[in-house]
Amino acid sequence: MCDAALPISLDAWLARLEAAHPVGIELGLERVAEVARRMGLLEAPLAGRVITVAGTNGKGSTVAMLEALARAHGVSTAAYTSPHLLRYNERLRLDGKEADDALLIAGFEAVEAARLDGEPVSLTYFEVGTLGALWAIARRPPDLAILEVGLGGRLDAVNVIDSDVAVVTTVARDHAAFLGDDLEGIGREKAGILRAGRPAVLGSTTLPASVRAVASELGARVVALDEAFWRQGDGEGWSWAGQGGAGESLTLAGLPDPGLPLDNAATALQALALTGLPLDPDTCHRALARVELPGRMQWLGRWCLDVGHNPHAATYLAERLLARPCAGRTIALLGMLGDKNADGVMTALAPAVDAWVAVGLTGERARTADDLAERLVARGEDVWHRAASPAEGASWLAARLAPEDRVLVCGSFFTVGEVLAWWQSSAQTEADETAIEGAP
Template sequence: MKRQRQLATKSRAMPNDLPTWLEYLEQLHPVGIDMGLKRVREVATRLGLLASPLAPKVITVAGTNGKGSTLAVMAAVAGAHGQRVGTYTSPHLVRYNERVTLNGEPVSDDQLVAGFQAIEHARLKAPEISLTYFEAGTLCALWCFANAELDLVLLEVGLGGRLDAVNIVDADIGIVTTIAQDHANFLGTDLEQIGREKAGILRPRHPAVLGSETLPGSVEESAKALNAPLFVLGQAFRRTPQGERYWQWHGRLADGQDVSLTQLPDPGLPLDNAATALQALTLAGLVPDAATTQAALASVTLPGRMQWLGQWCLDVGHNPHAAAYVASRLHKPLEGRLWCLIGMLDDKDADAVIANLVPRVTDWVCVSLSGSRGRSAASLKAVIERQGGQVHHCANSPKEGADWLGRQLAACDIVLATGSFFTVGALLEITLPQASHETTA
């Protein structure tokens, strides 16, 4: 039976459509990011969201990069094994509904509106509590999960860990994927300290799955201080090549038994993250069937991560670690150009991102992003030219940049579009131009 959260209604009129709610929530709190759990935990308590588990198993994923792909693999494999799965991710690319899915489908506008209305009733109780856009969205996701019958809930942490709104939930399993510099204004540049913040999602005596062989020591130290059983990539579990097209995974079941899966297809996502996902699922009690897992990996998709649309490869990578991965997967065509259409936010390390791409990219188009955090195309052009890159055009928006580039493309060219969720999201809303014949710029 579904667990309904019944709340007294106030006389205040509330919006009945999602766009109005989102606009309202963006203006609700005096600052966009306000790290801390006190306010969001209190509203969650008023809603009854912390009184009982959201599902029999909850897995929280933190890290600088790889969270989305790890979660996507877990959702695909668990769903293929018949589990009812809820996922919460952020940010979205095109529609807000992408952030919350139930059994592989984004929740409806009506579900989100009902959740936001319940949250508004709860936060307005005396004393009134202010919430950020992300905090309200996190609570809405938890409300949707609490009112569904799920076997597994997968939560992606936002920019932090210890003080991220997602961390009000005590997860059965905590995953830390990678640690690198990003969001320096909030997390600083000390990787050991960043590692401690990300490891704040771990819980005493609950499994900690570490999905990188190069994590700072602070992550493992934090897990050991909690007596959390450690499952580290390259130690408790690993992935190895199997011929040119496949890979194999070796891990441990929840009861400590070794388990292996062979002939696994490349999902087009980082294999470290896929291996980490499989290890976390086995610790959550899933005994993976080989054929089912193979089929799930062959079908898993993650929009905006090495996503190919004709000649275009779209990737939301916006920090140096992500850019290095993208660069390692792309190679200049034998006869054509490797273009890069790039748009970034002003608080990202554009110099280091571009430094990882310059050795691969032959030709550049820079686009401006709007908003208070948006970076101008001209400033990106200056960074690229300092590093020896050739910029052909600066555009006022991703769409304008794509339109210009479409007139230059030869059939043997490829385009990487990258730098931000906002860049990729804008391009996913249009039909990307493809070369219809051989042209030269």
């Protein structure tokens, strides 16, 4: 960054951050930790309790359910997640409300002052955003801070903060350019958020052995799905059994379907219980019944939006769609980045999809619609259309759906975010037209 006058708007700040560092992702904690130290973020606890969530898939839904459950119990919360769908403000929620522009800008200014206080430290967009969010949380420490790891775990900027409870949801292949293709190596990176003597909640029964190995090396207390906590049943009326901070047995029955993976719901309950919060059955029921997470199995009429972008997530999506048959066709509107495993995603989705609309994305990591379409055609799939953007593809498809058809929008946060914006714009346009027609 230069020494020019600081920009005053959030959009200007974000544009500046995007241009300030030569690479978008640069793993390592040395630079982040130095600036965090200068900001005083390492001198006192960030919150009454901190839960850090890492994993390939399921982080966002686990964080959402942790937040909903805690808030329903009267606990003050801060939740930091990434990336966002429509607004950068989505990344930081304080007591369930998105941070306003002024707070985010103040955080960026605090980071800028600290990184220039002495030998200048270069930071990425994500690192500045993370430090700014931590600064905002620390200004009014909540009872519970929930931090979602951006990429990996061990070297992610979020890991500069020690958690009281660490959660690893799943481990699968993704971000190969940074984490490699070896599941054991990826697992070790994810497990980098674990801390000695503190609970490590393992939310999948198929984690690589390296996760437990790291826990054992550290002396972390392993609390694993189907070993220390369980969930039984699917959909409405499922039950959970786990343990509290002192190891006491806990049970909850007749729980509602949150519309999100139940393994992640069970994991959220277990992690929250380990903070020492007594779980009230009625309160848990209400919280899970009302939890919302845009872009994760989000149904807008006949359109299902999900940010799944790797084979593991796509397999879950296909299973959910097959368990919910429709009278018509299922059309996938697919847009993916160039560094993602498109062929693996197509293979996983194919059993649940009748036809495809391939859409292109923009940016240095973009993948074109033609690339996706050619891969689909080579597999013998029915490609209805190729569109330059998700919004263009959604508009084209909306005009051609039969009443009994449904649409799956997936492949990237960028794909879902743009279609969600298109949907909201279309709904507003329709409302405006209706108002004009009804005017005297």
